[in-house]
Amino acid sequence: MYKLLLSWRYLRTRFIAIASIISVTLGVATLIVVNSVMSGFVNEMYTRLHAFCSDIDMASPGLGEIYGVDFRIHQIEGILGEDLIATTGVVQVPALLQFEFRGRPMTQQIMLIGIDDVTYGQVTDFAPFLLNEHQRNKLDFQLKDDGYDPRFGEAGWSYRRRQTQLLRDFSGDMRYANTPVSPTNSAAPNPAADQQAAPNLLPLPTQPPDLNAIAETQTATASDRPGLSDPYAATRQQIHPEEEFDAMRDQYTGIILGLAISNRKFKDPSTGENCDVYLLRPGDDIQLTLPTAGPSPSPITQNCTVIDFYNSKMHEYDANFAFMPLSKLQQIRGMIDPTTGIRSVSAIQMKLRPDADLSNARDKLIAYFPPTDPPFCMIQTWLDSQRPLLSAVMMELTILNILLFLIIAVAGFGILATFYMIVVEKTKDIGVLKALGASRRGVMSIFLAYGCSLGIVGAGVGIGLGLLFVANINRIANGIKYLTGREVFDPTMYYFSEIPTLVSVWCVTWVAVGAVLIAVLASVLPALRAARLNPVEALRYE
Amino acid sequence: MNNPLRAPSIRVTGDRTSDTPTPPVHLSVTRESLLSTVNLCKSYHQGKCSVPVLKGVDLDIESGKFTAIVGKSGSGKSTLLHLLGTLDSPDSGEIWFNAERLDQWSLRRKDQFRNAHVGMIFQFYHLLPELTTLENVLVPRMIQHGLISYWRHRSKYMRRAMELLALVGLEHRLHHKPNQLSGGEMQRTAIARALISDPVLLLADEPTGNLDSDSGRDVVDTLIKLKQQRQVTIVMVTHDENIAAIADRVIALVDGQVQIRR
Numbered sequence: 001m002y003k004l005l006l007s008w009r010y011l012r013t014r015f016i017a018i019a020s021i022i023s024v025t026l027g028v029a030t031l032i033v034v035n036s037v038m039s040g041f042v043n044e045m046y047t048r049l050h051a052f053c054s055d056i057d058m059a060s061p062g063l064g065e066i067y068g069v070d071f072r073i074h075q076i077e078g079i080l081g082e083d084l085i086a087t088t089g090v091v092q093v094p095a096l097l098q099f100e101f102r103g104r105p106m107t108q109q110i111m112l113i114g115i116d117d118v119t120y121g122q123v124t125d126f127a128p129f130l131l132n133e134h135q136r137n138k139l140d141f142q143l144k145d146d147g148y149d150p151r152f153g154e155a156g157w158s159y160r161r162r163q164t165q166l167l168r169d170f171s172g173d174m175r176y177a178n179t180p181v182s183p184t185n186s187a188a189p190n191p192a193a194d195q196q197a198a199p200n201l202l203p204l205p206t207q208p209p210d211l212n213a214i215a216e217t218q219t220a221t222a223s224d225r226p227g228l229s230d231p232y233a234a235t236r237q238q239i240h241p242e243e244e245f246d247a248m249r250d251q252y253t254g255i256i257l258g259l260a261i262s263n264r265k266f267k268d269p270s271t272g273e274n275c276d277v278y279l280l281r282p283g284d285d286i287q288l289t290l291p292t293a294g295p296s297p298s299p300i301t302q303n304c305t306v307i308d309f310y311n312s313k314m315h316e317y318d319a320n321f322a323f324m325p326l327s328k329l330q331q332i333r334g335m336i337d338p339t340t341g342i343r344s345v346s347a348i349q350m351k352l353r354p355d356a357d358l359s360n361a362r363d364k365l366i367a368y369f370p371p372t373d374p375p376f377c378m379i380q381t382w383l384d385s386q387r388p389l390l391s392a393v394m395m396e397l398t399i400l401n402i403l404l405f406l407i408i409a410v411a412g413f414g415i416l417a418t419f420y421m422i423v424v425e426k427t428k429d430i431g432v433l434k435a436l437g438a439s440r441r442g443v444m445s446i447f448l449a450y451g452c453s454l455g456i457v458g459a460g461v462g463i464g465l466g467l468l469f470v471a472n473i474n475r476i477a478n479g480i481k482y483l484t485g486r487e488v489f490d491p492t493m494y495y496f497s498e499i500p501t502l503v504s505v506w507c508v509t510w511v512a513v514g515a516v517l518i519a520v521l522a523s524v525l526p527a528l529r530a531a532r533l534n535p536v537e538a539l540r541y542e
Numbered sequence: 543m544n545n546p547l548r549a550p551s552i553r554v555t556g557d558r559t560s561d562t563p564t565p566p567v568h569l570s571v572t573r574e575s576l577l578s579t580v581n582l583c584k585s586y587h588q589g590k591c592s593v594p595v596l597k598g599v600d601l602d603i604e605s606g607k608f609t610a611i612v613g614k615s616g617s618g619k620s621t622l623l624h625l626l627g628t629l630d631s632p633d634s635g636e637i638w639f640n641a642e643r644l645d646q647w648s649l650r651r652k653d654q655f656r657n658a659h660v661g662m663i664f665q666f667y668h669l670l671p672e673l674t675t676l677e678n679v680l681v682p683r684m685i686q687h688g689l690i691s692y693w694r695h696r697s698k699y700m701r702r703a704m705e706l707l708a709l710v711g712l713e714h715r716l717h718h719k720p721n722q723l724s725g726g727e728m729q730r731t732a733i734a735r736a737l738i739s740d741p742v743l744l745l746a747d748e749p750t751g752n753l754d755s756d757s758g759r760d761v762v763d764t765l766i767k768l769k770q771q772r773q774v775t776i777v778m779v780t781h782d783e784n785i786a787a788i789a790d791r792v793i794a795l796v797d798g799q800v801q802i803r804r
Contacts (some may be wrong), residue, residue, distance in 0.1 A: 001684040001687060001688070001689050001692040001693070002681055002684035002685055004689065005673070005677065005684065006670070006672065006673075009672035009673065010672065428668065429670050429671075431668070432668040432669075432670060433670075433681070433685070434629070434653075435627070435629055435656065435662050435664075435668075436656065436657060436662070436681055436682050436685055436735075437653045437654065437655075437656040437657020437658070437682060437685050437686070438653065438657075438685045439649075439650060439653045440649070442685065534630075535629045535630075536624050536629050536630045539629075539664065539668065
């Protein structure tokens with residue numbers, strides 16, 4: 001009874017106890033905040049990495065091909081059995097993306113991926129990252145009228161038609177209204193038109209055109225010299241009257257680009273706020289240059305219409321990857337055997353049951369498809385392929401935890417020193433208790449109970465403080481930014497709109513238990529000293 | 543109704559079988575003898591230097607009597623009191639309590655003995671500063687019992703503590719901390735604390751040494767009253783010849799040995 005009473009009174013009346021509680025509180029709160037933020041980052045990263053990676057990827061190195069994709073998938077189904085949920089073939093090829101922005105031609109390197117609009121969604125979590133809601137529901141590579149992200153402003157068919165109309169109006173040349181870029185089917189993208197067409201993206205006029213002059217020219221062209229604008233128009237209409245490509249109603253092959261290919265973030269120097277600029281919007285046309293398949297690749301060009309963007313929030317993906325229909329890519333790269341019609345792909349991706357052993361499945365596949373034998377594939381799980389990044393993050397997390405643990409250990413030694421001081425200060429009281437019949441164990445229990453209650457109070461307050469901090473971390477970051485003028489969390493750097501956090505109950509429990517344990521361990525030595533005090537000497541102590 | 547000053551019964555808890563030889567034949571143990579020592583020696587060591595304090599003390603403390611131990615500073619009075627109260631162990635010699643060898647008991651049994659049968663009063667009161675007067679008085683009972691057991695008897699002990707505080711005239715100071723009390727009040731609190739376990743032996747180490755003469759007189763009067771009403775055996779170390787004069791027996795320590803004056 002006296003142990004609890006004295007522990008409680010020491011806790012309430014000693015300022016030094018409050019200092020110890022604060023050190024435990026800060027340690028616990030820091031560990032919870034750091035672990036929650038790091039877990040948030042890691043979790044977000046895993047989700048996004050895994051969203052774009054299949055569970056197992058069987059890829060031909062470089063620009064190589066896997067022939068007879070259906071046969072290979074049949075073999076894989078035999079090897080993996082019920083573990084296998086879905087498979088899909090993809091074609092991956094580096095390509096050059098060209099487009100014009102305000103009259104300036106822009107070129108950048110991308111990784112073009114041909115995907116099957118049905119099976120790819122079964123293997124990866126690709127769809128949720130698409131920005132158009134219709135494409136999210138059903139991917140069809142067709143430009144839509146609506147459902148686009150409001151950040152683009154006007155997008156889709158209305159944007160495309162307005163842009164086309166603008167070009168026609170301001171160019172002052174009626175050819176744009178009448179000249180087909182290439183023969184095309186208005187209902188569906190025409191492969192021939194896509195490949196042969198020259199870029200139809202004329203620069204916007206840098207100077208406002210003289211509208212009166214244009215009107216005069218148009219009037220003259222229409223009335224006086226009807227054939228001058230396109231001498232072959234009448235003939236072409238006779239040959240392919242239904243295949244005219246009209247950007248007002250037709251699109252090229254649909255392509256989905258990573259948002260970072262179009263998006264440029266910058267800080268407005270006048271306001272200091274983050275601004276977004278989109279070089280491309282859904283409805284714009286672009287041109288791709290890519291190599292053909294086979295032993296001697298040659299460059300081909302392909303027109304595409306941007307039908308949507310995806311935003312995985314992983315900058316490396318968003319800035320590099322573009323998706324187009326698999327069959328189209330196989331066709332233009334010559335990956336379909338002209339005699340048998342058998343198609344080839346550059347990789348087969350697999351999705352396994354959630355509880356399946358990925359490493360085991362990978363090993364089974366490697367045993368069946370050794371890398372030294374046809375089809376000469378590299379077989380990896382998604383963890384294997386992302387290992388450099390994931391292991392770097394995990395190492396960071398481990399080192400951070402070790403450093404934080406050292407901080408807590410320092411706090412532990414602080415508690416030890418504090419307790420030692422308390423024991424020295426309480427020497428006479430310990431002598432009195434012993435004179436009144438308290439046993440060694442009883443005296444020791446006072447200080448152990450004191451340490452334990454100090455740890456419990458400190459850990460309890462620390463948990464509350466830590467969770468409160470985590471819950472309001474973005475507000476706190478904004479507050480610090482407001483006070484110091486320095487950005488704590490720069491969204492342009494991370495592509496997260498806010499700091500991700502994930503509170504793990506296990507982590508909180510372990511941190512709290514560890515803190516109480518450290519407080520108790522730190523009080524063991526002082527408690528032993530108190531227990532061994534000679535009562536006569538303790539009573540004489542001044 | 544419980545009489546707060548009823549005569550105590552002698553009970554020694556713990557293991558009684560280990561060290562219970564027959565009483566020493568050379569000592570004239572009277573029927574009233576509660577505590578006795580035989581050839582008690584104690585030295586203090588400072589490095590290689592040894593300072594003998596008690597050099598063969600033979601002593602009888604009679605039951606129900608007020609024994610005063612007098613002597614010069616450093617003559618070993620307090621050391622003898624600590625040995626009698628089992629706070630310290632002798633280098634050699636024997637201490638007998640109720641026909642048992644006290645000095646051979648285990649630490650645990652000595653703790654129980656101090657808690658249940660000995661009341662201690664110190665010159666500097668030694669109250670626990672974090673606790674109130676009432677709580678200070680209750681500490682020996684708290685030490686005696688575990689949490690549940692104490693809780694069960696809590697009201698009984700509280701009532702007893704309040705009776706004792708009323709006996710020493712501190713019924714109006716129950717919830718004051720020691721730093722809010724005067725020296726005399728603190729010493730009277732210490733007396734109440736020493737009595738809460740109904741001890742048979744009260745060991746007082748210069749209880750008036752730190753008090754003015756009036757307060758000292760009050761404290762001594764309280765102790766005398768207790769002795770008369772409750773037959774408590776009192777052993778008091780004192781410098782004060784006036785107090786020694788009212789003791790039943792006076793023992794002087796000279797050069798570490800006993801000279802019985804009266």
